Amino acid sequence: MNEKYFPKEIEEKWQRRWAEEKTFEVKEDPSRKKFYALEMLAYTSGRAHIGHVSNFSIGDALSWYKRMRGFNVLHPFGWDAFGQPAETAAIKEGTDPEKFTRDAIAYMKWQFQRMGISYDWSREVATCDPEYYKWNQWFFIQMLKRGMIYRKNSPVNWCPKENISLSNEQASQGRCWRCNTPTIQKDLIQWFARITDYADQLVDDLKQLEGKWPERVVTQQRNWIGRSLGAKVTFRIADSDDSVTVFTTRIDTIYGANAIVLAPEHPLLAKVLEGRPEREEVLAFAENLKAEQRSAALDEQEKKGIFTGGYAINPFNGERMPIWVANFVLIQYGTGAVMAVPSGDQRDFEFSRKYGLPFHQIKLTADGREIQPEELEAADESWTTTVNSGQWSGLPSKEANRLMTEYAEAQGFGEASITYKLRDWGISRQRYWGTPIPVIHCERDGIVPVPEEQLPVVLPPNANLKVEGGSPLDHIPEFVNVDCPQCGGPARRDTDTMDTFVDSTWYYFRYCDPRNDAQPFDPEKVGYWMPVEQYIGGIEHAVLHLIYTRFWTKMMRDLGLVKFDEPVLSLLTQGMIIKETFECPEHEWLFPEQVTDEKTCKICGRPVIVGRVEKMSKSKKNAVDPIEIIDIYGADALRLFVLFAGPPEKDKEWSDSGIEGTSRYLQRVWRIAVKWQPRLAGDGAGSGVEQGGLRDYQRRLRRRTHQIIRAITENFEERLHINTCISSLMELTNEIYSFDQAVEKNGGASEADIFVAREALEALTRMLAPVAPHTAEELWESFGHKQSLATARWPEFEEGLTREEEIEVALQINGKLRSRIFARPDASEDDLKRAALSDEKVKAASDGREPAKVIVVPKKLVNVVFK
């Protein structure tokens, strides 16, 4: 054993050993309890970053812990390898996406392996492997056959910078989720998956996740699906056979409606305008609205509308209401038409005020007044009583809502209705580097799925990525031109590829059976390993990946492949590792050493802009390369740092002195272990020691050892606040040092000393394994163990040994700490009370009075209250 701690040597040794001995490879074993620990697959960007270290370190700590607790732990890894950035990089570097991606995988794998994560690499999956994406195609065909995938011409979100269509999830806020470019709308024939068929289940099953998934992810998903209960009401168009249907959550406000407002795209618009003099003007106006809606941020826009000249009839009271078209009504939501109720809705109010539409009083405030227009900013829940609403006047809003819906249904002009914000998932992309859509278009037979035995449809190599117009695949005749599988006639392949989020919906099912070439996975194997006990990843997938994968699981359940509703039992969204950036107005990005303590630029003296960003980059001069850190301090010190800096779900700021601190800690552990190791190696040393015969400092170390085992164990079981586990390990290390000093004072180690030290050092080593596995393995071996720590058991604590011999009880007078009582831990309440009352401070404070109250919290405190 080396005197000094050389992480590089140790880490290389154990990484080799683990690989050779296949330490982390696992098989299904129904006799053992399983645990599936999963980190989100890595996008093949080309380079590992510190966020990967953070993500993997958390999952690895849990994997080690569970393994040592006797679980059969599946901890796999893979690559999210398709996608647009590989194409961009390939064009830039003059290579092809396949080569770029394979190189990225090779390099990143080397980087990740240097972190020494306990992955079962034999299950590695890359989504760009035909053996993998074959099953994307297989799923596509199953869904197509069941009508769960369909094609329609639709305006898609289009990122003009990357030339790619985006799903709604990927284009929220009207910006590309990757490059933040404002998206535009484009009409294309697209493939859609009917995720909306599962909207109710996706909402309802969130209940199963509450408490186990972060609340904000559950809330975000609920809001994203946006289920809202209301009613559809159909209004007849005056002097015509046509009608218009609106969706409202507040049918009880219908007597206050003063207009019907259509979205600019609404199909009824053309009909209403037919033969009217204002036709041209209104259509032009509507076109203009559309263009504006698509370009500007919606919240900045003023309400804008125009009267069409048509009227609709309110079915409740027969009133004629003007039909308008306006920019604040969205074609995608509800029916694309609303009834405007200025006394019930802020937008309708603004609209009505601007265009002078009448204001009908239909609600009273909680204290019985009529509401005034200027009160509309306030919450409308308080305007409880319905008035001026025919037979429903006098009813509370909620009841009116229910009864009026029933009435509308009975009269045949309305019905209860549910709408969702969630829309079907557009899964096709006009790009090259993705899973080809396994469909053939035949002039005679229409859309024909590629026969399953012909899968995979392999992505052809050597595409020209720079072609203008359509997908690069369009320009490869040998790919496009095929015979129709049904009639044998000439036909064309579909040249779209799948959204990469399809790849990642089910990859972790594949890990359970990664080399299966007959089906996506063996349901029995998935039945053993799934669901995932702990999933760890970034918050950015709250409504992307995490909603798609829940949908896919339910879909697979309906295909009979899996037997559960939810794939992930517990989710942890880890925080980012951020680093400060400094930006000088004059000198742009500065290195930290170019900035004074007062945050001014050392070159020009101007105040600098301090930022905190996750994405580290060379250009912003805040890059931290994990491999550079590993070269200097070792993977264990790096892992320890990212885990110790704060709780897993919190953002953590990178700190150079922090990494030095954890490195120093490992050296400290190393030194004490080196010192004691020769004494521990002797067989049976220290056996037969009786607890009763131990001296104070020996009993203390045993007690602290067992207390700390308990603390760390409970933490892993309940909270996974690994940062405090590491604190506890440091405390135990400090205790061992104090113990060592006592031993020094005695002039040498006795049998009993060795017994106690062995217990403490071995417990420390075993509990170090989840957070610093290489170091722990090396120490474990040096203590004379032949088997890897991966096969060792987690230390057990003995309740009896954790008990304090004497405890300090706080003594409060009127709730303020005034003194302490030293007592035995089993002291009764009466004992503590007696001790408190005889305390000098209490006597002084009593001033001869009897205490009004004495509160005793056993083992904690006594509070003596004087009035």
Next chain:
RNA sequence: GGGGAUGUGGCGAAAUCGGUAUACGCGAAGGUCUCAAAAACCUUUGGGAUAACCUCCCGUGUGGGUUCGACUCCCACCAUCCCCACCA
């Protein structure tokens, strides 16, 4: 506009069920060892009053409340961050 968080020393943070606030680490100061430095080890380190290690006062964003007792529960406010957003 709606929703969700967060706020504790010089800094990262801890306090798990309402019970001794600041564990653990970083930084800083002093000391030991050394010709010297580094490393290591030891001591101190929330603020204030005081000659004082005694003792007292203040202290978990602000202001109230509940309680014998509040970082923790309730109400209001301030600040910061995140998500969603003309969703009818």
